Amino acid sequence: MDDHQFDKRIKDKAEHYQDTGADEAGALAGLHAKLAGFTYVPWYVRYQKTIGYTAAVLCISLLNFGVFSYLQNQHDETLQSTQHALKDQQMAYDSLKLAFETLKETKTDTVYIVNTIEIPAANGQAIASTDGEQSIYFSTIYRPTTPFLSGNGYHSLGIRQLSEVRTEPLKVKMASQKEKVKKKSSQRVPAKVLRAIEKHNMQGIGFQYGPTLRGFQLLTDEVAGDPGWAAGMMAEFILSPAWSIETGIQYANSSYELDDAPLLGENVAGYPGIDDALGELEQIEQTTHALIVPVHLKYHHPISKNRYLFASAGISPHYYALQRFEYEYEDELNATEAESSIKTDKGSWYPGTYDLNLGFEQKLNNKSLLQFSVFYNHAIQPMGVEGRTLRMIGLNSAFKFRVK
Secondary structure, eight states, rough: OHHHHHHHHHHHHHHHHOOOOHHHHHHHHHHHHHTTTTOOHHHHHTTTTHHHHHHHHHHHHHHHHHHHHHHHHHHHHHHHHHHHHHHHHHHHHHHHHHHHHHHHHOOOOOOEEEEOOOOBBSOOBBBBEEOOSEEEEETTTGGGOTEEEEETTETTTGGGGHHHHHHHHHHHHHHHHHHHHHHHHTOOOOHHHHHHHHHHHOOSSSSEEEEEEEEEEOSSSSSSSEEEEEEEEEEEESHHHHHHEEEEEEEEEEEEEEEEEGGGGGGGGSTTTGHHHHHEEEEEEEEEEEEEEEEEEEEESSSSSSSEEEEEEEEEEEEEEEEEEEEEEEETTEEEEEEEEEOSSSOOEEEEEEEEEEEEEEEOOOOOEEEEEEEEEEEEBBBTTTTTTTTTEEEEEEEEEEEO
16 A cells, blocks of 8 residues: 555545544543453463472372382392392402412411510520511521521421411501501592592482471561471482482471561552451461472582582472461450451462572481481562562471482
């Protein structure tokens, strides 16, 4: 359409315009009223049931996979332990056989002497003596006539008197070697070596899971909340000796109490079910029951063979299954007090919190491990029907089973 055609259409519309006499102001007001009736619904609210079912199926699948892997691993561990035992026995047998063959073919050529020893001859002179440093000296007059001595060594088994002298320093030498081995084993192994050993033993992606329990202190912008707790099942997919992904599901119970409700100011409008007819609002108590689905990236740093330090970061989407609000009012005019309560059990998903964790891990003998950590969570956006920005700080513990 060129400019000439466009001008012609505008001109025709203007010439054929007829005033209907309708109330345009009323129509505009009606349009505004209609638009006010619409509310914005976040995307995750529309799919909250689907997300909930998906999370439940995922957690059940993780649990089933963990149980199956654990039972399969138990069978593999029995087989591996039997193979290791047979291998150890074979190595011990080969070592003993080698030692026996060596002893059978080797002649003793060294005598160890701790103190000065003199072997009297018929004429009262000594045949041999030592200087205390395991060196033997012979009298020159007896050197040709001592067939049981060869150089600086003991040759014949017929002289039983020297057996005690020969074995005592050997015991001291063996004890010294044990001390050296013990001292070397107590030295710290570098983290790089420990990771190399674990990487060598890994077969694909590792897996461990187990129950977790944590306690925390809830914080809001206006007041510190009550102590809360959470418990659930967590699983780790081990990508390498240093990195893993942790996820699972937890049930959490938290609450807070606001003794001076007027501090909320205009924010009090976000609290449901407030009845101004009962008097002036003085106190608010809130309790939340929620499901949490953490997703964390975790880094491990070995400090010994069985001890690790770890740090993790991630997010934890929250599903608010139930919220309960209790209010206390005071009517100064009539000198009365009143209470009211309301609960909202229409579940809602929220993006949840940013999470940071620092902790310690101890491996146990039965392929299980203990984890302890401190954590800090901060809400990504306001949560709950009242729209509060929450923070949590606390301690977390977990007992996990390594199944792969």
